[in-house]
Amino acid sequence: MGLKNKLFLGTFVHSKALDELEYLHNAAVCVDMSGTIVAVEVECDELRARETVLPRLGWEVAEVEVVEAKEGQFFFPGFIDTHLHASQYPNIGIFGKSTLLDWLNTYTFPLEASLSDPVKARQVYTRVIRKTLSHGTTCAAYYATIDVPSTNLLTDLCLSHGQRALVGRVCMDQLSPDYYRDASADASLAATRASIAHILRADPTMSLVKPIITPRFAPACSLPLMRQLGALARETSLPIQTHISENKSEIALVKDLFPPSATGAADDSYASVYDAAGLLTDKTVLAHAVHLTEAEADLVSARRAKVSHCPCSNSAITSGAARVRWLLDKGITCGLGTDMSGGYSPSVLETARQAALVSRHVVMGANGLAPGEEREKLSVEEVLFLATRGGAEVVGLEGRVGGFEVGMEWDAQLVGLGMIGEGGEVEGEEDEGGDVDVFGWESWPDRVAKWLYNGDDRNTKKVWVKGRLVHQRK
Ligand SMILES: O=c1[nH]c(=O)c2nc[nH]c2[nH]1
Numbered sequence: 001m002g003l004k005n006k007l008f009l010g011t012f013v014h015s016k017a018l019d020e021l022e023y024l025h026n027a028a029v030c031v032d033m034s035g036t037i038v039a040v041e042v043e044c045d046e047l048r049a050r051e052t053v054l055p056r057l058g059w060e061v062a063e064v065e066v067v068e069a070k071e072g073q074f075f076f077p078g079f080i081d082t083h084l085h086a087s088q089y090p091n092i093g094i095f096g097k098s099t100l101l102d103w104l105n106t107y108t109f110p111l112e113a114s115l116s117d118p119v120k121a122r123q124v125y126t127r128v129i130r131k132t133l134s135h136g137t138t139c140a141a142y143y144a145t146i147d148v149p150s151t152n153l154l155t156d157l158c159l160s161h162g163q164r165a166l167v168g169r170v171c172m173d174q175l176s177p178d179y180y181r182d183a184s185a186d187a188s189l190a191a192t193r194a195s196i197a198h199i200l201r202a203d204p205t206m207s208l209v210k211p212i213i214t215p216r217f218a219p220a221c222s223l224p225l226m227r228q229l230g231a232l233a234r235e236t237s238l239p240i241q242t243h244i245s246e247n248k249s250e251i252a253l254v255k256d257l258f259p260p261s262a263t264g265a266a267d268d269s270y271a272s273v274y275d276a277a278g279l280l281t282d283k284t285v286l287a288h289a290v291h292l293t294e295a296e297a298d299l300v301s302a303r304r305a306k307v308s309h310c311p312c313s314n315s316a317i318t319s320g321a322a323r324v325r326w327l328l329d330k331g332i333t334c335g336l337g338t339d340m341s342g343g344y345s346p347s348v349l350e351t352a353r354q355a356a357l358v359s360r361h362v363v364m365g366a367n368g369l370a371p372g373e374e375r376e377k378l379s380v381e382e383v384l385f386l387a388t389r390g391g392a393e394v395v396g397l398e399g400r401v402g403g404f405e406v407g408m409e410w411d412a413q414l415v416g417l418g419m420i421g422e423g424g425e426v427e428g429e430e431d432e433g434g435d436v437d438v439f440g441w442e443s444w445p446d447r448v449a450k451w452l453y454n455g456d457d458r459n460t461k462k463v464w465v466k467g468r469l470v471h472q473r474k
């Protein structure tokens with residue numbers, strides 16, 4: 001791929017802990033040809049890096065590519081979108097006043113079914129990858145559709161565009177329209193195996209793309225199918241993604257469809273249905289988890305399953321306000337999901353902003369719950385943790401991406417804010433800051449807060465995955 005050793009210079013910001021961002025100023029990060037961070041040096045300008053760090057690494061100074069963050073710019077880990085439907089991208093913003101079950105039938109199933117057209121699938125999947133990369137999403141956990149060839153195409157496009165991804169063929173063999181349903185549990189399993197085999201052929205070491213077993217959600221899956229997918233997860237050690245407790249009517253439907261007499265579970269809760277089928281593992285990503293009961297959250301925690309918090313979607317299709325602090329207090333690992341197109345935005349930054357705001361609604365009293373305590377509020381630092389390190393743990397990439405440490409891979413974005421000069425103009429033609437104006441007197445935490453609340457893709461200047469430049473703002 002013609003990759004070179006790289007030297008990144010400037011300010012680096014990443015999460016140290018849930019509520020703590022670390023600011024490394026005047027720092028140098030060296031990334032080798034494989035995309036791995038091999039040195040992180042503070043108090044290190046270009047001269048010092050050339051004279052001491054590069055020789056120590058045995059690198060030819062002339063062959064190193066240097067990328068410098070200018071005044072007002074900083075490097076930040078790439079975002080991890082832990083839940084989105086690549087196939088629904090054309091529908092973002094289109095949901096009217098629907099709620100989950102009518103939204104699926106009205107907007108979603110017809111669109112997903114139409115992507116069995118390979119020309120349309122290529123158009124949509126190319127666009128969603130480009131768009132999410134342009135918003136700094138370096139890793140995405142994608143739902144595709146039930147169609148194997150177009151799901152394979154999504155894998156191929158992630159690889160050619162260089163986006164890290166988990167790709168899931170959607171499994172659904174009941175309670176969905178005739179035109180969009182797997183013919184049987186066995187057919188669903190066989191198709192899933194075919195899409196897994198394709199990924200393993202295309203990326204044998206799963207260095208960029210990994211398969212993820214994807215039962216759509218309990219109502220659309222028969223018990224035999226869920227059990228077979230649970231067995232497949234045990235056989236392959238692959239991750240699982242599904243939805244849980246998003247909407248009250250959905251939960252009532254699950255209780256009707258899966259009584260304990262059928263599942264063998266101790267109760268009729270949504271989490272118990274998945275658990276009884278072997279789908280609640282430490283590699284399971286559960287989207288939403290808005291209305292979990294205390295006992296369900298304890299079960300999710302005991303199984304070490306993860307939660308993808310999708311605040312844009314939960315507000316858009318009126319699902320409710322997930323209690324993230326409560327989930328975190330239970331020891332459940334959480335990340336953020338745009339959940340396009342239940343969610344209206346391709347941006348994890350927007351999702352982080354909405355996570356902060358929804359947590360304030362929890363404090364004010366949402367979901368028919370009594371107003372929560374102040375501490376339910378999520379801070380700027382916390383939502384950015386969820387968008388990076390939290391997301392990495394949700395998708396099983398902790399220690400590999402989500403921060404700037406030796407041994408981690410360089411999945412990163414260069415963020416630029418508008419620096420305002422004395423005349424009130426943005427300094428430097430190409431340094432558009434979008435809605436983020438920085439006057440120069442703000443502290444670094446305040447600059448990052450301004451980015452969180454007003455930033456967008458105009459601030460995402462460059463994006464790398466595994467050391468490869470995969471997006472550059474024109
Ligand atoms: O947000 C959601 N999007 C979906 O496509 C879906 N399918 C089942 N449940 C769902 N929830």
Ligand SMILES: [Zn+2]
Nearest residue numbers: 243287339342
């Ligand atoms: Zn979803």
